[in-house]
Amino acid sequence: MIGVDGDRLAVVALDARRAQDVRIAGAKAAHLARAAGAGLPVLPGFVVAAAAADPEAHHGESELRRAWGELSDQGARPLVVRSSSAHEDGAESSLAGLFETVLDVHGWDAFTDAVRRVLRSAHRVPVRQVPDHGHDGAARADMAVLVQPMVRAVVGGVMFGADPLTGRYDRVLVSAVPGGPDRLVDGSADGVRHHLTRHARLVRTEPAEPRGSRLLDRGRLRRLVRLARLAEREFGGPQDIEFGFDADDRLWLFQTRPITAMPTAPPRGARLLGPGPVAETFPGVVQPLDEDLWLAPMSYGLTLALDLTGSAPRGQLRRLPVVTTVDGRAAADLRLLGAAPARGPGSAFLGFLNPAPGARRAAAAWRTGRLRAALPMLAVDLMADVDRYLSELPPPEEMLSGRLFAAVSWGRTVLASLHAQESLAGALLAHDSGATAVGEALAVLSEARAAEPDDARLVARHPVLLSLLPPSLGPRPPLPARTAWAGVPRGTAALPAREGCGCGCAGCRRCRPPWCARQPAASRPPGSSTIRPAWPCCAGPS
Numbered sequence: 324m325i326g327v328d329g330d331r332l333a334v335v336a337l338d339a340r341r342a343q344d345v346r347i348a349g350a351k352a353a354h355l356a357r358a359a360g361a362g363l364p365v366l367p368g369f370v371v372a373a374a375a376a377d378p379e380a381h382h383g384e385s386e387l388r389r390a391w392g393e394l395s396d397q398g399a400r401p402l403v404v405r406s407s408s409a410h411e412d413g414a415e416s417s418l419a420g421l422f423e424t425v426l427d428v429h430g431w432d433a434f435t436d437a438v439r440r441v442l443r444s445a446h447r448v449p450v451r452q453v454p455d456h457g458h459d460g461a462a463r464a465d466m467a468v469l470v471q472p473m474v475r476a477v478v479g480g481v482m483f484g485a486d487p488l489t490g491r492y493d494r495v496l497v498s499a500v501p502g503g504p505d506r507l508v509d510g511s512a513d514g515v516r517h518h519l520t521r522h523a524r525l526v527r528t529e530p531a532e533p534r535g536s537r538l539l540d541r542g543r544l545r546r547l548v549r550l551a552r553l554a555e556r557e558f559g560g561p562q563d564i565e566f567g568f569d570a571d572d573r574l575w576l577f578q579t580r581p582i583t584a585m586p587t588a589p590p591r592g593a594r595l596l597g598p599g600p601v602a603e604t605f606p607g608v609v610q611p612l613d614e615d616l617w618l619a620p621m622s623y624g625l626t627l628a629l630d631l632t633g634s635a636p637r638g639q640l641r642r643l644p645v646v647t648t649v650d651g652r653a654a655a656d657l658r659l660l661g662a663a664p665a666r667g668p669g670s671a672f673l674g675f676l677n678p679a680p681g682a683r684r685a686a687a688a689w690r691t692g693r694l695r696a697a698l699p700m701l702a703v704d705l706m707a708d709v710d711r712y713l714s715e716l717p718p719p720e721e722m723l724s725g726r727l728f729a730a731v732s733w734g735r736t737v738l739a740s741l742h743a744q745e746s747l748a749g750a751l752l753a754h755d756s757g758a759t760a761v762g763e764a765l766a767v768l769s770e771a772r773a774a775e776p777d778d779a780r781l782v783a784r785h786p787v788l789l790s791l792l793p794p795s796l797g798p799r800p801p802l803p804a805r806t807a808w809a810g811v812p813r814g815t816a817a818l819p820a821r822e823g824c825g826c827g828c829a830g831c832r833r834c835r836p837p838w839c840a841r842q843p844a845a846s847r848p849p850g851s852s853t854i855r856p857a858w859p860c861c862a863g864p865s
Contacts, residue, residue, distance in 0.1 A: 333380035334390045337368040337471075347377045349407030349467035354558070354579050361557045363550065365576050368394065368471035370407065371438060376467075391434055394472065401473035402428045404437035406444060408466050422466075426505070427473055434470075441468045474575055476567030478538045479504035480514060484551040484561030487582050492561065494526070495519045495548050499538045504565045504577065515539075523548040546574050554579050594643065596654040601646055605653035606793055614648055617794045620735050622646035624742025625660070631747065635659050698748050705744055706763060706787055709737055713786045745790075764790045768802065778802045 335342050342348045342356035348370040359365035369390045374382040395402050406422030423444035425437035445466040480499035485492045498507055498514040506512040515538055518526040523545040532538070539547070547566065554562040558581070565578040601621070609618060625645040629635045639659075646655050716722075716730060745761070767785045775781050778801055782788050792800055 331374050331382070332384070332387060333372045333374040333377045333382040334386045335370045335372055335377060335380050336390075337365070337370060337469075341377055341380065342370055344377075345409050347372050347380075347467070349409050349469070350580070351405065351578060352407040352467060352469040355469070355576070358554065358557065358576055358579055361553070363553060363557070363576050364574055366471045366474065368469060371468035371470065373467070388431065391431065391470070394470065395434070398430045402434060402437075403471050403473050404428055404434065404441055405469045405471075406441050406466060407469040408445065438468050442466055474503075474567055474569050474577075476503040476575075477501070477570055478543075479507070479565070479567035479577075481507055482547055482551055482564045482566060483582055484555045484564070485582060486518075493521055495521060495523075495551050497539065497544065497547055501538065503567055508565065517544060519544060519548055521548065521552065543568065543572075543574075550574065550576065595657045596647070596649055597657050598653065599655045599657050600660060601653045601655045604793055608651045609648050609653050610651075610796075612796065613794065616731070616735065617738065618646055618648065618653060620738035621742045624739040624744075625655075625746055627739065627743040628746040628750070629659060631743075632750065634661070698744070698751060702744055702748060702763075705740060709741070710786050712737075761790050764788050772804075 335348060337352065337356050338359060339356075340360075343353050343360065345353045347353075348356060349372075352368075352370045355365050355368075356370075371387065372380070374380070391402075392398075394400070404425045406424065408422055423441045425440060428434050428437045478499055479502055480497060481504055482498075483496040486494040486496055495518075497517040497519065499517070500507045500512045500514040507514045515532055516529045517539065518528075520526060523541075525541070525544065550566070551562065551564065554564060554576075558579070561582050562579045563582045564576060567575050567577060569575065604621065605613075605618065622644045626640050629645065630637055630640055643656065643659075645659055646653060648654065712733070719727060719730075722730065764785075764787045767787060768781070768791070771781055771785065775784070778799070781802065782799075788802060791802060
């Protein structure tokens with residue numbers, strides 16, 4: 324009568340122990356059977372399964388009619404007929420919406436038609452979407468049918484026992500609509516979203532509801548949060564729950580499954596690595612030689628800058644590199660560099676009790692105050708010194724091995740100073756001060772590009788332009804075609820007179836070795852466990 328051989332169908336009561344077996348009842352029914360066994364508010368019902376899956380169960384069309392009659396009061400009470408595949412509602416994939424659900428089923432004929440429709444819906448899933456099986460009959464053979472009474476919910480919705488977007492396990496998200504949860508599940512309604520703590524404290528509601536027409540009052544929200552916590556305790560993790568409140572304000576659990584999109588919680592103290600601010604400098608794959616020549620000095624220079632400004636504990640800076648590689652790509656510690664929040668739930672209060680960060684910043688305030696005033700002159704001195712040294716170097720192919728090694732060692736040392744200066748200038752000075760190498764390079768390029776279109780000659784004349792390009796041992800990428808940077812005071816002409824004859828000429832500012840040359844920032848090789856200040860002006864009171 325229902326389009327399949329009745330002797331091949333078995334009937335398993337939802338409160339039977341066998342109904343908790345996914346291989347017999349499918350995942351949806353098995354989860355509800357387990358929840359009912361744990362005392363959660365689950366409607367009664369039965370499962371129509373393949374007789375081969377449960378030889379001990381009663382089977383045949385007469386048994387199916389008997390179960391239908393008892394549950395529906397011989398057709399007087401409407402039923403819900405839903406799919407319960409072994410492949411639904413899993414930890415990795417829910418296959419939500421792919422199989423059939425028939426609501427408000429009245430009478431025996433409508434019931435048998437609904438069972439037939441649900442069984443046939445197993446063919447909707449392509450083989451590639453069904454895990455752990457390799458033939459067309461897998462989904463149909465594992466398809467069961469869940470039958471329960473139809474509840475006329477006045478309010479229904481979906482609840483997440485954790486926030487699947489932010490990964491916060493201390494939040495419960497509830498979305499509700501008038502009536503059952505079906506309009507919310509199929510996307511035809513957005514519903515009202517409530518963000519709550521695990522203790523049922525309401526954090527916010529989106530969109531705001533008028534006070535007199537709230538779908539979920541505080542009492543209902545508390546009951547929902549309690550249901551989420553009980554379900555999590557039973558199933559060992561936060562659940563994706565469909566629920567409804569009936570006309571008598573009874574809460575019913577319609578469906579529960581693991582949150583498939585929940586990110587794995589990182590271990591306590593885990594680092595957050597990403598390309599962040601180093602992506603422009605190292606946009607491609609970093610080779611081992613690149614890492615040694617350029618990445619290590621960058622990491623050490625940023626470490627110096629973070630230490631000078633008191634942005635991170637010195638012990639942490641000694642222990643963890645600021646920049647490293649992940650699968651051949653440059654990655655920075657985003658929390659250390661301030662590109663991602665460094666605090667988790669509850670840490671704000673602990674930070675208030677801990678005096679170390681404040682003391683560290685207070686000690687750094689004296690240094691950074693003097694450093695902010697000195698940085699423009701330091702920048703010009705450093706760039707002039709580097710340019711002068713580079714201009715005196717012959718081409719690499721003309722160097723003897725000893726001089727080439729010395730040049731490479733010098734480059735690694737001075738790169739740490741340059742990275743420290745760049746990061747400090749970017750953090751402490753106005754963006755249009757022209758005191759960074761990039762600012763100087765953009766100003767040079769803006770002035771020189773019109774007169775000299777050839778990149779090689781431009782770089783030979785103005786080595787600072789190399790700061791606009793990622794470091795590479797291969798072919799040099801082209802410089803930007805044009806820049807809008809203009810009208811910014813730059814170079815030695817923009818600075819006040821310094822030591823020397825006192826006339827203010829460029830020679831006065833370059834006639835003595837700059838501070839960075841007298842005491843370089845990277846006084847130890849990159850990777851050293853000792854952090855020293857980059858310049859004497861930052862060393863603290865004498």
